[in-house]
Structures are given as structure tokens and as C-alpha cells.
Amino acid sequence: MMMNDKTYLVPTDNDLREALAAYAHEAWSGWMRYLFGKCFNNDAGELTIPAWAVARWTRQMNMAYWDLPLGEPDSDRAEADKMLEIIFKHKRAIDEASAEAEAGE
Numbered sequence: 076m077m078m079n080d081k082t083y084l085v086p087t088d089n090d091l092r093e094a095l096a097a098y099a100h101e102a103w104s105g106w107m108r109y110l111f112g113k114c115f116n117n118d119a120g121e122l123t124i125p126a127w128a129v130a131r132w133t134r135q136m137n138m139a140y141w142d143l144p145l146g147e148p149d150s151d152r153a154e155a156d157k158m159l160e161i162i163f164k165h166k167r168a169i170d171e172a173s174a175e176a177e178a179g180e
Contacts, residue, residue: 086168094161102154 114122124132135143140151 086165086172091162091165094165095158098157098161102157 113128
């Protein structure tokens with residue numbers, strides 16, 4: 076995108092930071108929806124996490140990624156793939172803006 080003769084809009088580190096922050100919020104809010112969906116509503120309006128979930132998530136949070144049993148790292152990999160997609164998209168935008176700038180010189 077050319078603003079004037081040789082001034083191009085180039086994605087910044089802050090753009091990447093904001094894109095990753097937006098994703099972090101999306102991932103967190105998705106997890107909260109999942110967690111709340113597994114809980115029981117109490118008469119007082121509180122949520123109770125079922126015992127099976129407490130046991131599983133306590134075990135997982137106290138275990139290193141590398142020690143998780145087969146299949147359990149899949150959701151972590153899916154999250155990593157989403158973050159990599161944001162990073163690669165940002166890099167492509169920088170590369171394209173740099174190529175446009177070079178072509179316009």
C-alpha cells in the first residue's frame with residue numbers, strides 16, 4: 076500500500092503484539108466457556124468444577140509438556156499452530172511491504 080511516493084505502510088512489532096494479544100484473549104475466553112460449560116451451577120450462583128476435571132487438569136498443570144501422555148499434547152499443538160499462523164502472516168506482510176518499497180525505488 077503506497078501512502079505517497081516512497082512511504083509504505085509496514086506492519087510493526089506492535090501490530091504483531093496486538094494480533095497475538097487478541098489471539099491470547101480469544102484462547103482464554105474459549106477456555107473459560109469450555110470450563111464453565113463443564114461446571115455445575117450452585118444455588119448461590121457459584122460454579123463447581125466436577126471432581127474428574129479437577130483431577131485431570133491438576134495432573135496436566137503439574138506435568139511438563141514433554142511428559143504429557145500420548146494425545147494430550149494435541150490441543151497444545153493446535154494452539155501453537157494458531158500462534159504460528161499469526162506470526163507467519165505478519166512476516167509475509169512485512170516481506171510484501173519491503174518488496175513493494177524496493178520495487179518503488
